[in-house]
Amino acid sequence: MELIKLKGVDFAYEGRPPVFQGLDFSLSSGNRLGIIGPNGAGKSTLFMLAMGLLTPNKGRVELFGEERKSEKDFHSARVRLGYCFQDPDDQLFSATVKEDVAFGPLNQGKGKQEALLLVDQTLARLGLQGFEDRVTYHLSGGERRLVSLATVLAMQPEALLLDEPTAGLDTETEKRLEEVLSQSSLSWAIISHDRSFLERTCTRILRLQDGRLREIEA
Amino acid sequence: MHLETFAHGHSLFHRMDPRAKLLAAAAFSIVVGVSTTLSALWAALALGIVVLLAAQLPLLPLLKRLWAVNLFVAFLWLVLPWRLELGQGWNWSLVWDPRGLALAARITLKTNAIVMILIGLLSTSPINNLFHALAHLRAPEKLVQLFLFFYRYLHVLHREYHKLSWAIKARGFQPANNLHTYRTYAHLAGMVLVKSYDRAERVYQAMLCRGFDGTYWLLDHFHWSRRESLFSIIFGAALAGLIALSLGAGPWS
Numbered sequence: 001m002e003l004i005k006l007k008g009v010d011f012a013y014e015g016r017p018p019v020f021q022g023l024d025f026s027l028s029s030g031n032r033l034g035i036i037g038p039n040g041a042g043k044s045t046l047f048m049l050a051m052g053l054l055t056p057n058k059g060r061v062e063l064f065g066e067e068r069k070s071e072k073d074f075h076s077a078r079v080r081l082g083y084c085f086q087d088p089d090d091q092l093f094s095a096t097v098k099e100d101v102a103f104g105p106l107n108q109g110k111g112k113q114e115a116l117l118l119v120d121q122t123l124a125r126l127g128l129q130g131f132e133d134r135v136t137y138h139l140s141g142g143e144r145r146l147v148s149l150a151t152v153l154a155m156q157p158e159a160l161l162l163d164e165p166t167a168g169l170d171t172e173t174e175k176r177l178e179e180v181l182s183q184s185s186l187s188w189a190i191i192s193h194d195r196s197f198l199e200r201t202c203t204r205i206l207r208l209q210d211g212r213l214r215e216i217e218a
Numbered sequence: 219m220h221l222e223t224f225a226h227g228h229s230l231f232h233r234m235d236p237r238a239k240l241l242a243a244a245a246f247s248i249v250v251g252v253s254t255t256l257s258a259l260w261a262a263l264a265l266g267i268v269v270l271l272a273a274q275l276p277l278l279p280l281l282k283r284l285w286a287v288n289l290f291v292a293f294l295w296l297v298l299p300w301r302l303e304l305g306q307g308w309n310w311s312l313v314w315d316p317r318g319l320a321l322a323a324r325i326t327l328k329t330n331a332i333v334m335i336l337i338g339l340l341s342t343s344p345i346n347n348l349f350h351a352l353a354h355l356r357a358p359e360k361l362v363q364l365f366l367f368f369y370r371y372l373h374v375l376h377r378e379y380h381k382l383s384w385a386i387k388a389r390g391f392q393p394a395n396n397l398h399t400y401r402t403y404a405h406l407a408g409m410v411l412v413k414s415y416d417r418a419e420r421v422y423q424a425m426l427c428r429g430f431d432g433t434y435w436l437l438d439h440f441h442w443s444r445r446e447s448l449f450s451i452i453f454g455a456a457l458a459g460l461i462a463l464s465l466g467a468g469p470w471s
Contacts, residue, residue, distance in 0.1 A: 053423045079429035089374050090420040095346035095366065099437055107429030112437065135346075137373040155428065 002028045002065060003081070003159045003187060004050045009059035011042075011049060019045050020211045023059070027159060033189040034198030036216075037208035043191045044086060046208065047161045051083050064158075079108050082152030086163040088141075091148035097123070097139075098132040100147065104155035115154075122154040126180055142173040149177070160188035166197050224341040229274040230445075231342040236351035238446040239339040242453045246335050249457050250328055253464035259327035261463055265456055266334030273338040280337070287333050291326050298322045345369055353436055363434050371417065379410050 006025040012018040019042040027033060037043055048054045049061060052074030061068050063077035085091045094100035098119055105115040123131055126146050131139075139147060145168065152160065166174050174197070181188070181201050192198050198205050206213045226232070231239065250262045270280070299318035304310045340348060346369065353362045386402060393399045422430075 048423070051423075051427055053426065075426075075429065075431070078427050081427075083424075083427045085420065085424050085427075087420070090417065091424045093367065093370055093421050093425065095349075095370065099435070102437055103425075103430075103435065104428035106435045107431065107433070116437070137370065151428065 002026055005062040007060040010057045025213060027189050029187050031187050032202045034202035034205040035189060035191045035208055036205060041208045043208055044163055047163060051078060079155060080158050082155055082157035083161040084149055084152050088144035088148040091151055092136040097134045097136060097147050100136060101150050101154045104151060118154045122150045126150050127176055141168045160186055162190045164191055166192060166194050222344055223279050224275050225344045231273045231339060235440045235442050235446045236343040236347045237355055237440055238450055240351050243335055243339045245457055247332050249460050250331050255464050258460050258464035259324060262331035262460055263327050266331040269338035270334050273342050291329055294325055295322045350438055375414050378413055382406055382409055
């Protein structure tokens with residue numbers, strides 16, 4: 001099944017040259033895509049268009065086989081995708097880790113008990129046991145990144161969109177992230193500048209340059 | 219950045235449900251704020267001191283905080299006893315008026331009593347617990363969220379400000395009394411402002427991606443036990459005493 005599909009998308013930030021002209025992108029279940037490309041090529045913009053955070057000037061955005069246009073269309077689809085922002089400080093807005101990880105599941109309509117159970121399971125999966133009551137802004141950079149990954153994993157999404165998940169991670173934490181990914185059965189698209197990380201975690205690598213996506217040999 | 223100097227300790231007030239403390243502090247502030255008789259104000263100050271002692275706070279930071287407050291109050295003592303008298307034409311004179319002293323004394327007592335109660339009762343809870351307590355007390359949801367976000371991102375903005383100020387120092391910037399300094403600080407302030415705007419946008423987007431629809435969830439619950447009830451009764455009785463004193467029922471009024 002096609003989870004995300006962008007077809008013939010044009011996009012430009014106001015007063016700037018176009019980022020995309022007629023861009024096609026697709027993520028189907030089972031896909032593990034790595035996206036690489038120079039700074040400013042529009043990698044994050046691609047994810048934001050797919051999540052409906054930006055509106056294309058032209059073209060179609062389909063999520064789970066349905067065209068999405070309005071904020072309402074996107075709302076129901078977003079919680080089935082786990083989009084992890086580039087900067088964990090954007091992601092973690094609650095005071096404690098527990099509250100932040102429970103936020104997504106509660107928004108999905110789960111009860112408090114169920115949400116707290118998911119918090120425990122997700123933190124354990126990432127090796128973050130005992131972090132429940134830690135205060136988010138006192139976490140280290142690596143911990144903050146793992147917790148922000150936990151906030152999207154707890155939603156039990158059908159696919160992950162990770163924006164530079166290894167930025168600022170030491171080798172050990174990066175390994176932990178790799179293990180978590182390898183144990184999961186999810187589909188994903190990962191933006192990274194780290195080609196070898198993408199080769200280890202993805203089955204296909206795409207290069208985004210000059211507004212076009214091209215497959216390169218993995 | 220550490221703003222919770224007194225939040226961690228083992229006193230009675232550190233362990234108490236913040237809802238009881240919030241209600242007590244709010245009621246106390248209102249009563250003292252409208253009291254005018256000196257006897258009531260002295261009694262309020264005494265109650266403030268008792269609460270501070272019970273909170274068992276480290277002395278030096280506590281004195282520093284009280285000093286900062288009283289520095290402001292000192293200006294009132296300098297200004298209030300003087301009255302400006304305008305004569306004809308450009309004649310004017312400053313006239314000494316001892317009634318101003320009495321007023322300054324009342325303000326000093328009120329300020330210190332309220333600050334002591336706020337330090338003893340409120341700063342003995344982590345700030346986030348106070349916000350949650352406000353939410354549990356049915357304070358307007360938007361207001362509580364505003365506080366929570368403000369406190370969460372204060373840390374981030376503080377860090378961003380530091381990064382920027384290190385960056386300008388690393389390039390040899392030395393503040394002095396000149397236009398270059400003022401321009402640099404203006405840019406710094408502007409940059410922090412712009413960054414915080416962008417940040418707000420991204421945080422909101424990240425929340426949308428996790429299905430945010432305006433609901434703010436409360437997970438933690440506080441425990442109201444006999445201790446809180448007892449405290450409320452005793453504190454309520456003390457407040458009733460203050461009200462009686464300020465209505466002139468006391469022996470010294």
